[in-house]
Amino acid sequence: MGIPEYFLFGIFVFLGIVSVTAAVFNIDWYFQTAGASFFVRRWGREGARFFYAILGAALIGCGLSGLLF
Numbered sequence: 017m018g019i020p021e022y023f024l025f026g027i028f029v030f031l032g033i034v035s036v037t038a039a040v041f042n043i044d045w046y047f048q049t050a051g052a053s054f055f056v057r058r059w060g061r062e063g064a065r066f067f068y069a070i071l072g073a074a075l076i077g078c079g080l081s082g083l084l085f
Contacts, residue, residue, distance in 0.1 A: 021082070024082075025078075025079045025080075025082035025083045026079065026083075027079075028075050028076070028078050028079030028082070029075070029076055029079035029080060029083075031072075031075050032072040032073065032074070032075030032076035032077075032078075032079060033072065034046075034072070035069070035071055035072030035075065036068075036069055036072035036073060036076070037072075038068060038072075039066070039068040039069035039072065040069065042061075046068075047061065047064060047065075052064060052068070055067055055068075
């Protein structure tokens with residue numbers, strides 16, 4: 017596996033950590049973005065937080081599995 021693959025999987029892990037952190041700590045700027053506002057309007061703030069926590073965990077899982085295997 018080359019450097020581009022490590023970089024890509026590292027980005028997955030980083031974005032997953034940001035997503036989980038924003039969901040756990042209910043960070044306003046994260047949920048006021050154009051992409052997140054769709055989910056906030058559709059499911060409410062709590063539903064969007066749950067969605068982004070699951071999404072972040074999936075990104076971390078994909079990134080770590082790519083780095084390890």
